[in-house]
Amino acid sequence: MPEQYQHICVVRAFARWILISELKEGYLFRKIRANDRLAKENEPMTSEQFLEMFRNNLLDIGVDFVPYGTHSFQRGGCQWLSVERRWPLRPICEWGGWSQEFTHLTIVKYLISWNDNRHV
Numbered sequence: 001m002p003e004q005y006q007h008i009c010v011v012r013a014f015a016r017w018i019l020i021s022e023l024k025e026g027y028l029f030r031k032i033r034a035n036d037r038l039a040k041e042n043e044p045m046t047s048e049q050f051l052e053m054f055r056n057n058l059l060d061i062g063v064d065f066v067p068y069g070t071h072s073f074q075r076g077g078c079q080w081l082s083v084e085r086r087w088p089l090r091p092i093c094e095w096g097g098w099s100q101e102f103t104h105l106t107i108v109k110y111l112i113s114w115n116d117n118r119h120v
Contacts, residue, residue, distance in 0.1 A: 021038060025042075026042035027042055027043070027044045027045075029044065029050075030045055031044070031049060032053065050070065051069060051070055055068065074096060075110045075113065077095070078092055078095075078111060079110070081095065082111055089102075089107060092107065093107055098110075
């Protein structure tokens with residue numbers, strides 16, 4: 001992987017999480033308790049808790065969280081593959097699990113959105 005993309009390497013992120021969390025078994029992403037502590041019991045993090053934490057991170061860096069949800073990751077990945085990596089549409093559709101029939105053009109919702117280029 002080129003050095004400029006190492007910060008988004010899933011394998012590196014996974015290895016770092018296993019090291020930091022000290023998890024040996026059970027769910028990889030457990031519920032987070034008070035004071036950012038992982039739940040001792042083997043309870044998965046809910047999508048609601050993930051979204052709340054994600055939105056709190058956006059607030060921490062001064063970004064309005066309202067336009068963002070969990071699909072933001074799929075949209076961001078789709079746009080990055082298209083714009084930065086110059087992937088053709090068919091491989092992007094395969095990556096995202098979208099139809100390659102291009103009759104409904106679901107891919108367009110992920111490539112272009114009303115909240116893109118908010119600062120331009």
